[in-house]
Amino acid sequence: MLSIIQAAGWPIWPLILCSIVALALVIERFMSLRSTRVAPPKLLDEVISFTRSSLPAPDVVNKLANNSVLGMVLASGLRALIAEPRISEQALRAVFESAGRAAVHKLERYLNTLGTIATAAPLLGLLGTVVGMIEIFGSQSPTSGSNPEQLAHGISVALYNTAFGLIVAIPSLMFYRYFRGLVHDFTIELEQAAERMVPHLMRFVIAREKQQQQG
Template sequence: MFSIIQAAGWPIWPLLLCSVVALALVIERFTSLRTSRVAPPRLLDEVLGVTSQHVPTPDMVNRLAENSVLGQVLASGLRAATAEPNIAEDKLRLVFELAGRRAVHQLERYLNTLGTIATAAPLLGLLGTVVGMIEIFGSQAPGGSNPTLLAHGISIALYNTAFGLIIAIPTLMFYRYFRGRVEEYVLELEQSSDRLLGQLLRFTTP
């Protein structure tokens, strides 16, 4: 591997940095976007069961907010209903929407960076190709070409192009995968908020 890096020249170092950052972000997103940390399967049913008779206590709401991203969204509506028993439907819906936006921002964390790496890696590889071509043309002296410089230029051109694609292809696949997961979670957050909203409105006075 070290010999390949040496043969690829200096343009490969930005690509190596991109590969390390992309791998770290993929691992982080796999950890953060687990179902247990975003939307546990039975959490909504448990919250609806508790709120079927009365609004939960502040301690229960705080524990709910610490449970998951979905718990944070549901807890925001419960806090609003507790703080203002006569809250209007539009205002309560706005509370859920603002909490949902914060949740979406949290779910989409680092995805733009991952998408940027997927886009930039082939361009960095192309930069290495151009540098390699410059090395090749530079080896063409009037008295004959320099085989060493010619081989070095070919190595820079080919290795950087290949390495850029090796980074970009899986990074783009993971980016699309995580984007799809986020969209599924957003839909689930919206549906859960609507169900809890309808139940909380029963405790408000007209």
């Protein structure tokens, strides 16, 4: 491996740095975009069942917010209702939308960096190719002829950097598209969960209004 790096020359070092960063981002996103950390399958049903008769205490809401990204969104609606018992449906939807935007931003964390690496790696490989070609042409002398050693080094720089740039770019692009698809699916789940929670929470507002009218 060290001999390949030496043969590829200095242009390969930015590609090595990109490969390390890309690998770290892929591992981090795999850990962060798990269903258990974003949208546990039974969490919404458990929250609806738990809040069927009464609203939870603030410490329970805090635990829900720390449970997952979906829990954070659901907790935002519960907190809004607890803080404003007469909240309108439009205002409650606005709270969920704001929490949803924050959640999506959290899910998309580092994806732009990964996409940038996927785009920049072939260009860095092309830079190495150009550097290698410059060395190849530099080895040609009209007086002393060609320098075989410098010619071979220029070819190595050109080919190794081109190959390594593609090796970095192709997996980075594949993982970027994969994670984008996951974020899209999770976004739909969060939207559907919020749509189910709005009428569920509005029952408490309607019940309070009826009690006040009867009182």
